[in-house]
Amino acid sequence: MRRAIDQRFVSDLKGGVLKGFLDGVKDDDALCLEIRSGYINIYYRGGNLFKISPAPRKGGYKVFFDPKYAAGDKSLQATIKGIEPHNPEAWIENTPLLKSVMDSYFSKHPKSEREFQQLIERENNYSVIAKSTDYYIGDIEYANSANSSRFDMLAVKWIRRDSKNRQKATLSFIEVKYGDNALKGDAGICKHVADIVGFLKSGNNKAEIIEEVNGLYEQKNALGLMSGAPEDVSILPNSALEFVLLVSNHTPASSLLDDELEKVMASVAYAEMKELGCQMKIAVASLMGYGLYDECMIPLEDYLVR
Numbered sequence: 001m002r003r004a005i006d007q008r009f010v011s012d013l014k015g016g017v018l019k020g021f022l023d024g025v026k027d028d029d030a031l032c033l034e035i036r037s038g039y040i041n042i043y044y045r046g047g048n049l050f051k052i053s054p055a056p057r058k059g060g061y062k063v064f065f066d067p068k069y070a071a072g073d074k075s076l077q078a079t080i081k082g083i084e085p086h087n088p089e090a091w092i093e094n095t096p097l098l099k100s101v102m103d104s105y106f107s108k109h110p111k112s113e114r115e116f117q118q119l120i121e122r123e124n125n126y127s128v129i130a131k132s133t134d135y136y137i138g139d140i141e142y143a144n145s146a147n148s149s150r151f152d153m154l155a156v157k158w159i160r161r162d163s164k165n166r167q168k169a170t171l172s173f174i175e176v177k178y179g180d181n182a183l184k185g186d187a188g189i190c191k192h193v194a195d196i197v198g199f200l201k202s203g204n205n206k207a208e209i210i211e212e213v214n215g216l217y218e219q220k221n222a223l224g225l226m227s228g229a230p231e232d233v234s235i236l237p238n239s240a241l242e243f244v245l246l247v248s249n250h251t252p253a254s255s256l257l258d259d260e261l262e263k264v265m266a267s268v269a270y271a272e273m274k275e276l277g278c279q280m281k282i283a284v285a286s287l288m289g290y291g292l293y294d295e296c297m298i299p300l301e302d303y304l305v306r
Contacts, residue, residue, distance in 0.1 A: 002212050003037050003139065004219060009054065013040075013223055017060060020092040021052065022223060029127070030099075032118050034140060035219055043140075046114030047102055049095075055086055063091045065098055069105040076101060113178040114141070116248050116290075117153055120176070123290040124155075125220070131228030134159050135172065135292040138216040147208075149199050152176045154209070156217050157242070158233045159294050169235045171210055173278075174244045180256045189245060189260045193280070194269040196243050200276045210235045241278040244297060261304055270300075 013022040025031045025042060031049065034041045039053035048066060055062040062085045070076040079097070083090050091098075121137040124130055135155045142151045153174035175192050177183055184190075199205050214234050221229045250257055264270050264280070273280065281297040298306070 002208075002215065003035050003142075004212075004215050005035055005038060005040065009038075009040075010219060010222060012061070017088055018052065020088065021050065024092065024095060026126075026224065029122055032121050032140070033220075033223070033225060035216055043114075043118055044099055044102055045106055046111035046116075046118055047106065049098060049102065050091065052088075058086045060086055061088060062086055063088060065091070069098075069101050071105075073101075113152075113176055113182065113248075116178055117141070117176050120153070120174075120246070120290045120292070124292050125229075126225060126227045129289075129291050130226070132160065133291045134294045136217060136220075136226050136229055137174075138213045138220065147199065147202060147205055149205070149209075150195075154213050154216075155244075155292070156213060156233065156235060157294070158230075168239075169233050170239055170242055171213055171235050172242050172244050174246055174283075177245070177247045179249050180247075180251055180254050183247070183256055183260050189264055190267060190269070192245075193243070193264055193267065193273055196278060197269045197272045197276065200241075200273075200278060206241070207237045210237055210239065241276075242297070243273065243278055243280045244283050244292075245280070246283040258304065261300060265300055265304065 009018075012018040021042060022033070025033045030044055032043050034043065039051060041048050042050040042052070047069070051064040053062050053064075054060075064085065065080060065083075067077055067080055070080055080101075083094060117140045121140055124133045124135050125137055135157050137153055137155050139154045140152065142154050143149070151173050153172075153176065155172040155174055157170040157172045158168075173196060175189075177189075182188070217226070217229070217233065218231075220226050221231060247257060261282070270280065280300045282300060282303040283292065284296050284298055286293055286296050
């Protein structure tokens with residue numbers, strides 16, 4: 001099922017009963033809003049602060065906060081349970097309390113990789129440098145049960161210096177790895193390359209995900225969540241693709257990253273990925289930071305001979 005919300009939902013976020021949630025996201029750079037299939041998630045530090053979905057029988061919306069974040073504190077659990085699910089204002093009023101509950105939870109159960117995904121989105125979508133970067137993040141933690149796909153981030157890459165051609169955008173699959181321990185194994189780099197190949201070879205997946213990401217770009221832009229994003233940028237169905245590996249806090253003295261990338265380059269899956277029109281690139285920093293620029297995306301072969 002495609003990730004999108006209807007026009008009523010968009011209108012209620014922009015100026016209706018849900019406006020306080022959208023304003024909160026815009027005023028708090030620790031929050032981000034993601035569009036799902038008919039509902040939204042608002043994330044905080046890599047965790048789901050709010051799930052907001054339509055409630056037709058109530059004529060409004062239902063807000064959900066996961067009580068697991070308050071596990072072990074019966075008083076907090078009682079307070080959370082006492083907030084009316086269909087009362088948006090009550091949830092907005094209690095946001096500082098709920099964030100503090102999540103802070104306590106994450107001190108014991110950190111979600112470093114997801115927290116960095118959220119940071120990357122903020123930097124490139126609506127920070128003070130967002131108007132100069134070449135990527136807009138359409139979604140984080142993308143999952144589609146219909147085609148068994150799962151990607152850390154999906155981005156619309158539109159090179160600023162090519163500003164006259166807004167129909168020349170690229171779909172970027174971005175895989176985020178936090179630390180060297182995440183580079184190999186069942187969820188390692190080689191597995192992700194194989195997953196991309198399987199996804200692109202199956203049915204009409206490429207055209208469908210491009211259409212979906214174009215829609216996410218349009219709706220996030222309409223909500224004011226993409227600074228300086230032109231309305232008419234879009235990815236064409238026959239567009240080239242790229243798979244970007246973004247490793248946060250790699251240990252320079254370790255050979256693990258290069259070893260895993262060598263395995264990728266020698267694999268059958270990598271050759272297939274290139275035949276399918278998807279180029280693998282390694283993200284490097286522009287000095288320090290998480291702004292994503294075309295010049296800082298190094299093709300795999302070039303990275304290994306640097």
